[in-house]
Amino acid sequence: MPLNIGDKTTRLLLALAKTPLLFYPHYRYHLPLPSVLMIENTNHCNAECVMCPRELLARKRGFMDLGLFEKIIREASAPRRKPSVHLHGFGEPLLDPLLPERIRLAKAYGIRHTYIVSNASLLTPEMSRQIIAAGLDKMKISFYGTDEESYNSTMRRLDFKVTLQNIKDFLRIRKEMKRGNPRLILQYLPTATNRNQADAFRALWEPLIDKRAGDRLNIAALHNYGGGRDYNRTGQKIVSVCYFPWTSLSVLWDGRAVTCCMDSNGVQVLGDLNSQTVQEVWTGPVLAGVRDDFSKFRYEAYPACRSCDWVCRRGV
DSSP states (O other), rough: OSSSSTTTHHHHHHHHHOOTTTTTTHOOOOSSSSSEEEESSSSOOOOOEEEEOOGOOOSOOOBBOOHHHHHHHHHHHHHOOEEEEOOOOOOOOGGGTHHHHHHHHHHHHHOEEEEEEEEEEEOOOHHHHHHHHHHEEEEEEEEOSSSSHHHHHHEETOHHHHHHHHHHHHHHHHHHTOOSEEEEEEEEEEEEETTTTTHHHHHHTTTOOOGGOOOOEEEEEOOGGGGGOOSSSOOOOOOOOOOOHHHHHEEEETEESSTTOOOOOSSSEEEEESSHHHHHTTSSHHHHHHHHHHHHHHTTOOOHHHHHHTTTTTTT
């Protein structure tokens, strides 16, 4: 996701979206190309985190073809405007052996901001060197525990000691390579299984991260994963306009474009970039219809959105 529902920026955007008439021009017009491009390099994952509804993933697993990836990057890169490119989706991006090459390719097309979200279990010293050298700009690491018991019971199939050492090695290697990027966001998600120890998480990582390089910690909040979970009560009333159709384009590993990264099973398809261009999907009638529906709070035809606590706000 480009933003997390626990982030201050996201909360501000959602608050603004509660007044659609005030921002009507924003809902009528959009940029010629998306400002955020979310490309799922793979939907394979090596973890079974308790909060993630991967058991509901019904679509085929795979890796995006490099030729298709280059086509998408090329078509989304206007001479004067480059999108922010997220190289992850409903999977673990470090499982992709072509990830460093994808980063290099994006940078070759002038992409200024590349970003991944990872569990860091596969962030070996060699992988750290590769993604740093490739030019990755930012990496968010989900680290949902403060000791072996809390971490291993939350991020199942992963190992606390291995991941902890991987991150420490990454910070050391980045310093040795005299690079400021990728900037690191270490994210904690308080849950029942990790005992909600946000203070212990801060105590664990504050001495290690480099704030001068732009590293920071983030305490996130549970969300419903577009209906995959029901942590937050949504009710029936739609109270926010989702801004994704005006800013972002999400692409699954097989080339299908969907409404957003929360549509993990690809049930709200906007087009297919194997046979269409990015601009054809972005300015086409399907996405135009989505924008019109969303701007008028019409979410009836969008099952992933009806269950999403980004638009059906928690506590409603």
